[in-house]
Amino acid sequence: MELTSDDALNFSRGVERFSVLEFRPHFPGYPAFIGLSRLAAIWIEAAVASIWVSMLSAMLIPLLVARLVYLLSSSWPAATLGCVLALMQPLLASMALSGLSDSAAIMVFLLALIAALQQKHSMVGFWIGLMLATRPSYLPLALGMAMLPCWGNYVGSKIRAYLQASIAIAAIGSLSLGFIWFHDGAAYFEEGIRFTQGHFTIWGNTVEGDNASLWQWVEALGKGFGWLGLIVVLVSLFSAVIGLASAPMSKSLNFRNQASRRQQLALTAVIAWLYWAWITFGQNPDNLRHWAPVLFLFLTVLPVQLAGLQKIFEASRLGVVAVSVLGICPVFYCLILGYQNVQSAPSQAPIQQAMSWIRANPKVTVVGTNYSVNLLRAQLGSHAIYDMYYPSSKLALVNAHKRTPQSAWRLSGTRLTDQQLVTEFSPRFIGERRLFLYQISQ
Known part of the structure; x- marks a missing residue:
C-alpha cells in the first residue's frame, strides 16, 4: 500500500503524532479518523494504518446500502441490487485506496441513517457525532437527517428524539475537542481561521478553467460517470422528492406505511440534494470523491424506486419483465463504465x-x-x-x-x-x- 497525496501523508503522520498546527493532519483534525487509524496501527504499520481504515470502511458501504434499501422497500432483490451497484463503483475503489476519511465518514453516515429509520435516537446521535469527528464537512448530511423526526409516522416524542441524539453528539464532540485541545490548545482556532480563509479564497476551490462552479461540477461528473448516468441520477433523485406530493392519504394501515416509506425515501433524496448543493459551492470539482455521499444515496433511492414499480406492475407479466430489465440496465452500465476505467488502468497511483x-x-x-x-x-x-x-x-x-x-x-x-x-x-x-x-x- 502506498500513499497517494499530501492529505494521505498528513493522516499518516497524524497517526504517529497528532498536531493540527504541524498538519498532522490538516485542519480540522479529523480526530475520529485518527483514532480509528491508531486503533488499526496496533496490528499494522502506522504509516499505512489510515489506508487500511479507508479500505475496510469502503468494504462495508455496499452492505450498508443494501440494509438501507431493505428498510425502505422490504425487498431482498432490491437490496441485492443496491449492494451490487455500490460494489461496482470505481469511485469506491478510489476512496478505499486513498487513505483519506471519505469512506469511513460515509460508513458511519449510513449507519446513522439506518438507526434513524429504526428510530434508535441515541445511536443516531452516536453515529452522527462520529461522522462529524471523522469528516466535519459532512455537516449538511447531519442537518438533513435532523428533518427525519418531522417526516412520516415517527413514533414517540420528537423532543425526546432530538434530546437523546443531541446528548450523544455533544458527548463525542466534547471528547474530540478535548483531544485536539490537549495537543494544540487555543492555537487550534487561529489555525482554523487561517485554513478556512485559504480554502475559500486560494486553494480549496482552485479548478481548471473559468466557468462557473456549477457547470464545472456538471462537466466533471459527466466525464466521470457519463452523461447518461448523470441524467439517471438527476431524474431518480428529483422524482423521489416529487413523489412525496402524491403519497396516498388513507386511514388504512397499509397505505399509511406506504406513505411513511415514500416520505423516508423523499428525505433520503432531499439529503442528497442538500449535500450536492453544498459541494457545488464549497468543494473542488477536481476531486470527485466529494460527490460520493450523493452517489451512495442515489444507489439507495434507485433500487427502492424499482421495487415500488415492481409492486405496481406485479399483476402484469409484461410490466414485471420491463421493471426487471430496468434493474439490469444499471448493472450493465456500471460494468461498461468500470471496464473502461480498469482495462488499461496502471497499478500505481x-x-x-x-x-x-x-x-x-x-x-x-x-x-x-x-x-x-x-x-x-x-x-x-x-x-x-x-x-x-x-x-x-x-x-x-x-x-x-x-x-x-x-x-x-x-x-x-x-x-x-x-x-x-x-x-x-x-x-x-x-x-x-x-x-x-x-x-x-x-
Whole structure:
C-alpha cells in the first residue's frame, strides 16, 4: 500500500503524532479518523494504518446500502441490487485506496441513517457525532437527517428524539475537542481561521478553467460517470422528492406505511440534494470523491424506486419483465463504465508513477509541482522540490535549467501551454487526478 497525496501523508503522520498546527493532519483534525487509524496501527504499520481504515470502511458501504434499501422497500432483490451497484463503483475503489476519511465518514453516515429509520435516537446521535469527528464537512448530511423526526409516522416524542441524539453528539464532540485541545490548545482556532480563509479564497476551490462552479461540477461528473448516468441520477433523485406530493392519504394501515416509506425515501433524496448543493459551492470539482455521499444515496433511492414499480406492475407479466430489465440496465452500465476505467488502468497511483519515473531518470534533480508537494519531499529526499504556489519557484526552475540543462522539470495536475509535455500519468480509478510532466525549457 502506498500513499497517494499530501492529505494521505498528513493522516499518516497524524497517526504517529497528532498536531493540527504541524498538519498532522490538516485542519480540522479529523480526530475520529485518527483514532480509528491508531486503533488499526496496533496490528499494522502506522504509516499505512489510515489506508487500511479507508479500505475496510469502503468494504462495508455496499452492505450498508443494501440494509438501507431493505428498510425502505422490504425487498431482498432490491437490496441485492443496491449492494451490487455500490460494489461496482470505481469511485469506491478510489476512496478505499486513498487513505483519506471519505469512506469511513460515509460508513458511519449510513449507519446513522439506518438507526434513524429504526428510530434508535441515541445511536443516531452516536453515529452522527462520529461522522462529524471523522469528516466535519459532512455537516449538511447531519442537518438533513435532523428533518427525519418531522417526516412520516415517527413514533414517540420528537423532543425526546432530538434530546437523546443531541446528548450523544455533544458527548463525542466534547471528547474530540478535548483531544485536539490537549495537543494544540487555543492555537487550534487561529489555525482554523487561517485554513478556512485559504480554502475559500486560494486553494480549496482552485479548478481548471473559468466557468462557473456549477457547470464545472456538471462537466466533471459527466466525464466521470457519463452523461447518461448523470441524467439517471438527476431524474431518480428529483422524482423521489416529487413523489412525496402524491403519497396516498388513507386511514388504512397499509397505505399509511406506504406513505411513511415514500416520505423516508423523499428525505433520503432531499439529503442528497442538500449535500450536492453544498459541494457545488464549497468543494473542488477536481476531486470527485466529494460527490460520493450523493452517489451512495442515489444507489439507495434507485433500487427502492424499482421495487415500488415492481409492486405496481406485479399483476402484469409484461410490466414485471420491463421493471426487471430496468434493474439490469444499471448493472450493465456500471460494468461498461468500470471496464473502461480498469482495462488499461496502471497499478500505481499517478503520483507514485511520477516518482517512479523521476527515480528512473537520474538527470532529473529539480522538480516544481502544484500537487503532493510534501509527499514528493518526503519520498524524494535527494531531489530539490519546489512548491509552484510561490512565484519564486518558477524562477528557481528556470535558473536550474540554465545551470544544468534537462535537470529541472515541472509536475502539474493541469495541462500547461507554455512548457514541453514529456509524459502523463493516468489515474487508476474515477476520483484520482491525472498528472502531467513537463521539461523546463525557458
